[in-house]
Amino acid sequence: MIKVKPRPGEPVQQLMRRLKKLCEREGVLREMKRTAYYEKPSDRNRRNSRKSKRRITKVPGMA
DSSP states (O other), X not given: OOOOOOOTTOOHHHHHHHHHHHHHXXXXXXXXXXXXXXXXXXXXXXXXXXXXXXXXXXXXXXX
């Protein structure tokens, strides 16, 4: 669970911005979108294999 404590004198907008950045780093929204609908195990395996192939074929240092 993500917790953001307000700093002294910090405006609400900046606090919300920090929370949003933390959520992006942790992948909260991505996980919510992924689990919003049922995904068949065969589709999940296919997606994971494509992901691993992409990871393998990337040339290190070129990104």
